[in-house]
Amino acid sequence: MTLAARPPAAALVFRTLLVHGPLPRAEIGRRTGLSPGAVTKVATPLLADGWLTELGGPAAAGARGSGRPAVPLAIRADRARFVGVKITGDELIGVLTDLTARPLATGRAELRSRDVDTAVPDLARLVSRLCADAGPERPGGGRGPAYGAVHGLGVTLAGDVDGRTGVVGYSPFLDWRRVPLARLVEAATGLPTLVENDVRALTVAEQWFGAGVGLSSFALVTVGAGIGCGLSIDGRVVSGAHGVSGEVGHLPVGGTDRVCTCGNTGCVEAVASSRAITEQAREAAGDPGLGMAGAVRLAHAGHREVRAVFARAGRAMGLALASVANLVGPERIVISGEGVSSYDLYEEQIRRTFAAHAFGAAADCDLVVRPLPFEEWARGGAAVAAQRLFAPLG
Amino acid sequence: MTLAARPPAAALVFRTLLVHGPLPRAEIGRRTGLSPGAVTKVATPLLADGWLTELGGPAAAGARGSGRPAVPLAIRADRARFVGVKITGDELIGVLTDLTARPLATGRAELRSRDVDTAVPDLARLVSRLCADAGPERPGGGRGPAYGAVHGLGVTLAGDVDGRTGVVGYSPFLDWRRVPLARLVEAATGLPTLVENDVRALTVAEQWFGAGVGLSSFALVTVGAGIGCGLSIDGRVVSGAHGVSGEVGHLPVGGTDRVCTCGNTGCVEAVASSRAITEQAREAAGDPGLGMAGAVRLAHAGHREVRAVFARAGRAMGLALASVANLVGPERIVISGEGVSSYDLYEEQIRRTFAAHAFGAAADCDLVVRPLPFEEWARGGAAVAAQRLFAPLG
Structure with a gap:
């Protein structure tokens, strides 16, 4: 079950931990308005699936059973990876991040042509290079598919971009009109892909991890x-x-x-x-x-x-x-x-x-x-892709 | 227990019914993301306290016990009344409403002076007249205090008005500065009072009951x-x-x-x-x-x-x-x-x-x-006062 398919309470708990960092169950309840029982009910399968982890030494862990309100819960940042790519008029800027949008690798590639049929394969090559940089680590440690460790890709660019349909309505710098970019990139990379306006994506990243926290x-x-x-x-x-x-x-x-x-x-x-x-x-x-x-x-x-x-x-x-x-x-x-x-x-x-x-x-x-290099903009793409994991509360 | 002191889930259910009208429990669950059990848990005390009622004939009512997912729940509009007053540069416009901000009585009074010490007693007299119009009906049918049937008062006016502190920072038409209006009106009327910028209050009313629904x-x-x-x-x-x-x-x-x-x-x-x-x-x-x-x-x-x-x-x-x-x-x-x-x-x-x-x-x-007479603006005050009943979700 993806996180998006989980009940909204799970998304709420997950987002609270993502934004505020590790918190005890009681504090999660206070911040979300969920009852202690509801927090535990939500947290238990997230712990079992490895999305969350309990902090603290064996003394804390051994304190009591499933409730353990004083033990902080934390996001397992290494549980999922994401790629973000920003497209400018002449360059592709990519970043590989963990679940908390922390950059693990970055890369750039020249945009050889503004032709969509050239740009998409170039983008896929950059993504492939970044994914290779991710190393052999995969969920569960097994030998998964080529992009196993990467859960999603967020592509961002300036202009009229519809994040819901994945279509670039109009990009002035690339002169693209009605390009179904998410579908094209998804076919070229095999990764679940979404597209978003670059400034909006950067705002999501700043909201969670930057000057907007x-x-x-x-x-x-x-x-x-x-x-x-x-x-x-x-x-x-x-x-x-x-x-x-x-x-x-x-x-x-x-x-x-x-x-x-x-x-x-x-x-x-x-x-x-x-x-x-x-x-x-x-x-x-x-x-x-x-x-x-x-x-x-x-x-x-x-x-x-x-x-x-x-x-x-x-x-x-x-x-x-x-x-x-x-x-x-x-x-x-x-x-x-x-x-x-x-x-x-x-x-x-x-x-x-x-x-x-x-x-x-x-x-x-x-x-x-606040000067933000293009790698930070690319990180916005990864943040938007990570956000899709707990979409109900967007 | 006031509605505001209830858990956020109760406020969420209540607001959903207020905005959408009567809904079966299953549909409330779908719209709020709460489980069927959580909806029932929330609805039971609201039904017992008379905030909600079950629609449908005896056949529906006799169908089963506490769950009864197909029976629509509805707000009991007559459970609480509110007064809204808009202050202009030369007039007070008041309205008495039910819990769904439906007007039950309206009244106007000349603002004889812009002096706060005159305006507040004038406002209290208008409120008192409107409350008298409310008739003898009181929660539980008993002989409550003078304002028993009215749960709150919302006063709105143009300018820099801080709804959280109840202070009018600056009102250009009245030339009021730093007037603790909510406290003064509360003392004069005995009613829980809040103040709000008049356009913001009208927007709340339009959002729930007007062109914004x-x-x-x-x-x-x-x-x-x-x-x-x-x-x-x-x-x-x-x-x-x-x-x-x-x-x-x-x-x-x-x-x-x-x-x-x-x-x-x-x-x-x-x-x-x-x-x-x-x-x-x-x-x-x-x-x-x-x-x-x-x-x-x-x-x-x-x-x-x-x-x-x-x-x-x-x-x-x-x-x-x-x-x-x-x-x-x-x-x-x-x-x-x-x-x-x-x-x-x-x-x-x-x-x-x-x-x-x-x-x-x-x-x-x-x-x-959309022409909106001042009575509609006054209704905005009543809507904001009603909103305070389920404040956690603003």
Whole structure:
């Protein structure tokens, strides 16, 4: 029986231990609202199947029979492994993790073509390499099938991704439309596969193991080629009734006539995405060959017009963050993405604009900058795959 | 034992019946994930205390003992009564409801002064009148205390209201700051009292009994003296980690130099609140004595500049609704509030702007206009008071 097929109480106990770490049965009962009897009833088969283990020496273990409320229960992290892969416009980034999304191995592969028929086999090869790195260890120690130790694969990418159907509706960087990616990757790897929007998956990982642990709510805003946002409220990542949520890049904050990739003017992305910044910097510097690195150099060297480009981007970002705070009121906003590497150029504008436009106590929301390499994004895929194990409480 | 002191499973069963109506035990089990035994264990004392009743004739009732999975269970709506009061800048609007927030009596009273020491006794008199209307019926049929039939009172008002502490942080229309309103009203009425932001309370009522029933998520946007928003996601109304949420009136959508009540420019409220519309219409018509009714008349008569004022308000509202859709992705947005009475003057601009700026599938979000009189807002207070009965699941 997979964990997903178990009653919701089992999933609740499992998730509580995953997020909080080892806890005695009595404390699990207090945190879940389950009776001591119900906790024991749930924990016994999970212990028998090796999903949970009892901590403590023989004295504690010998204390009493099946109840033993004082002995902490813990997740057996090595009981299952997962692979997460993030697809960017030109690279595949993979990570192999244990059940608690702790990385065991990482790897990267060039995306030789954006053609789905090339990308899927390339992805399968990367996954196979990571699984080989997992070594011979298998559940029960026997000689299982090739992917025996790995329970699932989570593939993440930017764009309109439907985690329920496994279909990529639209990926702007790969120019994929209506690609049944989960089915294709599952056929190529033999692994149970799910796909998810990359920012949402990263938010799941941050919620359980990162800057969101223990918070009632937080937002993860990523700045780079696109500007995205994951919202976690009461321990759940908001997915949107129509599959769209967290599109801070397309909040209409105005202040520009530049046309966004979506066709509108006034979008945050129209001034603050890396492409928008580069284009504006080229114009400001009168250098059509200027790239982002060159723009950052010019700004650091004090080029007034290029510095103004970053300041405008910072102002748009600050308005976007204030909108998130005024609407949802998260406890914390985590800022990440490639754009964070030049954060010093617009941090002041972001914070000043945010403080001015956050309404009342919404300004108490904590702004935290957190560089997360692509391996962390890939880990988001593994976390989402692990989450599927106890899906009822998603 | 109050319902709040019962185990979470009881609250879960009770809320399931409240939202879905009568259900057989087996179906309750399916919807809550509780085992049939757990449902029976929970339902038995609720039946004994008169919170639940079994539907169906004697044949069904005589079928078997305590299990009887096919007999529907139902909430006993008459088991408890609640009072809700909404406070505006010049009036108190009250409603007496049953346990399912069905109105049994309504009443209004002038707010003679915004002084707390006058408002609280006035409110207590209105509550007392409504309770007298409740008639002699009391739990158990005995001669209980004066407010015996009424289990709680919910007072709602606009502004920064902390439902947990019962303190009104700031009410702009009443100019109240740090008023411990729940404590004062409780002392004056003898009823367990809670206070809540009026839009959030109305959202709770809509979630259970109105336009939000059965939706995974919805937003309630109210337009009038202020512009507010309640967000319901997965059956919970978002309250904000710092007490602020749903402040769509202060989303910085730009497009104006008018200064908002919060001191910023670019806020939705700076062009779309009833005060902002009236002020701009006065200027456009060159008539310093013009009120909202006059502005609406001029617009309907075809006054070009006054019509443009409503169109600008509609555009700002459309940008605000698109921001809500892009960020949270609700299934539906319900538009209500006093401003709805002149909705025909800006509906087209709202819908056109929303359609243009909602990102991708977020545009599938349903926009519904729903006039809700202040009695419905007062009912929100009663719904929040009733919710306290099964607080563990909020």
